[in-house]
Amino acid sequence: MDTEATVIDACDLKMVDPDKVAAVRKSLPEAEDVVELADVFSLLGDPGRLRLLMSLLEGGEMCVCDLAATTLMSESSVSHALRLLRAHRVVSVSRRGRMAYYRLDDGHVRMLLDLGLTHTGHTIAMHLENTEPETGDQ
Amino acid sequence: MDTEATVIDACDLKMVDPDKVAAVRKSLPEAEDVVELADVFSLLGDPGRLRLLMSLLEGGEMCVCDLAATTLMSESSVSHALRLLRAHRVVSVSRRGRMAYYRLDDGHVRMLLDLGLTHTGHTIAMHLENTEPETGDQ
DNA sequence: TCCACGTCTGATTAATTGTTCAGACGTATC
DNA sequence: GATACGTCTGAACAATTAATCAGACGTGGA
Numbered sequence: 466m467d468t469e470a471t472v473i474d475a476c477d478l479k480m481v482d483p484d485k486v487a488a489v490r491k492s493l494p495e496a497e498d499v500v501e502l503a504d505v506f507s508l509l510g511d512p513g514r515l516r517l518l519m520s521l522l523e524g525g526e527m528c529v530c531d532l533a534a535t536t537l538m539s540e541s542s543v544s545h546a547l548r549l550l551r552a553h554r555v556v557s558v559s560r561r562g563r564m565a566y567y568r569l570d571d572g573h574v575r576m577l578l579d580l581g582l583t584h585t586g587h588t589i590a591m592h593l594e595n596t597e598p599e600t601g602d603q
Numbered sequence: 604m605d606t607e608a609t610v611i612d613a614c615d616l617k618m619v620d621p622d623k624v625a626a627v628r629k630s631l632p633e634a635e636d637v638v639e640l641a642d643v644f645s646l647l648g649d650p651g652r653l654r655l656l657m658s659l660l661e662g663g664e665m666c667v668c669d670l671a672a673t674t675l676m677s678e679s680s681v682s683h684a685l686r687l688l689r690a691h692r693v694v695s696v697s698r699r700g701r702m703a704y705y706r707l708d709d710g711h712v713r714m715l716l717d718l719g720l721t722h723t724g725h726t727i728a729m730h731l732e733n734t735e736p737e738t739g740d741q
Numbered sequence: 742t743c744c745a746c747g748t749c750t751g752a753t754t755a756a757t758t759g760t761t762c763a764g765a766c767g768t769a770t771c
Numbered sequence: 772g773a774t775a776c777g778t779c780t781g782a783a784c785a786a787t788t789a790a791t792c793a794g795a796c797g798t799g800g801a
Contacts, residue, residue, distance in 0.1 A: 479777090480672040481702070482665075489662040490673045493654060494720070502719050503650045510645030511789075512638050516631060524627040527620075529748060534618040535628045542790060544749055563747050563798040564619070573718065580714055581640045582632070617747090649759075667778060680760060682779055701768045701777050743801085750795070758787070766779070771772100 508553055509577060513538050514546045518569065521556065522578055526568045646691055647715060651676050652684045656707065659694065660716055664706045 480486050493499070509515055516536040521527060524535070529547065533540040547567055550556045557570035569575055618624050631637070647653055654674040659665060662673070667685065671678040685705055688694045695708035707713055 480669045481777095482669055483672075485662055485665070486669050486672045489658050489665070492661045493657055493673070496650075499653055499657070500650050503648050503653045506644050506653070506715075506719060507648030510641050510648040512634075512641045513789080515637055515641045515644070519631055519637070520627050523630045524623060527623070527627070531618050531620055531624050534621075534624045535631070539791075540748075541750090541792080545789080548749080560748090565748060573721070576718055577644075577715065580711065580718060581644060583711070619747095651759080677761075678778075679762080679780090683759080686779080698778090703778060744799105745801100746797105746799080748796085748798100750793100752792090754789100754791080756787105756789080759785085761784080762782090764780085767777095769774100769776080771774080 504553065505555075505574065505577075508550060508555060509574070509581070511546075513542060514550065515578075517543065517546055518550070518555070518574070518578055519582075521567060521569045522575060526559075526566050528564045528566050532567065642691065643693075643712065643715075646688060646693060647712070647719070649684075651680060652688065653716075655681065655684055656688070656693070656712070656716055657720075659705060659707045660713060664697075664704050666702045666704050670705065 494502075509518065513536065516538075517532060520532055520535045524531075527535070529540055529543055532538075532547075533543045536543065538546075547556060547558075551558065551567075555569070555571045555574050556567050559566050559568075632640070647656070651674065654676075655670060658670055658673045662669075665673070667678055667681055670676075670685075671681045674681065676684075685694060685696075689696060689705075693707070693709050693712050694705050697704050697706075
């Protein structure tokens with residue numbers, strides 16, 4: 466076996482198993498995709514935003530002030546957070562009069578939330594369209 | 604550290620639909636659980652750690668220097684990141700000699716990674732490596 | 742028209758975070 | 772024992788980030 470330190474193209478890093486490194490390295494998504502994915506996870510990585518999203522997951526469609534009351538956040542914080550989520554197409558708005566109603570707008574994020582909830586033992590989404598397709602409209 | 608999770612209106616916030624607010628609010632997990640979940644998501648929210656975890660997802664078990672070479676991070680950064688992930692039971696170590704071999708140690712996180720990958724269009728976990736036997740490295 | 746209301750925004754501030762550097766630790770080899 | 776090696780760690784720094792404040796905007800009602 467080769468035990469010598471090998472040099473890869475960019476910088477000189479020593480490795481133990483160059484073959485494996487090359488193989489795994491090749492299997493990784495491109496840098497920008499990783500960053501994009503990390504971005505999504507990061508969006509879910511804030512307790513405030515997470516409460517916001519879980520509220521929408523449960524409530525379906527809610528206005529800003531109700532979201533603030535639900536999550537115990539200031540309306541300004543909610544608005545800022547919602548803007549971030551909106552920029553990443555995680556939520557969408559529909560404005561009626563002077564109200565703004567937000568809703569979850571990303572199936573993958575919904576599944577991410579779901580899976581995350583089961584991770585902590587909670588299963589808020591058990592009553593969702595998971596088992597039976599009986600008008601799972603909330 | 605429960606703030607005022609059980610009883611509403613600790614502060615008087617105006618709401619449009621108090622019934623819905625109360626219902627959604629009651630359905631939310633406890634504060635500490637939300638924080639814990641946000642913690643996990645936050646762990647996946649860094650490109651470096653994400654590359655690390657995806658490498659382990661693909662490589663199975665790897666030492667620190669190989670992980671550094673794979674993710675193009677410094678070994679110090681890798682070690683720091685690994686410590687964080689280890690503290691949250693996301694990865695586990697087994698030391699042989701002076702080497703430290705890390706592996707993914709959380710099924711939920713594995714699913715989270717998987718789901719996230721499909722979100723960006725990638726499907727690393729399907730292991731498409733057996734379809735194309737490339738000859739050149741990198 | 743004016744005012745109240747819900748929402749949005751920019752700027753500032755404070756806190757958190759990732760990276761780097763330098764060195765420590767334990768292990769293997771000589 | 773002494774040295775080289777892989778890994779780990781703490782501290783310092785830079786960069787990112789969330790919360791708050793104050794005020795703006797657009798809408799609806801008087």
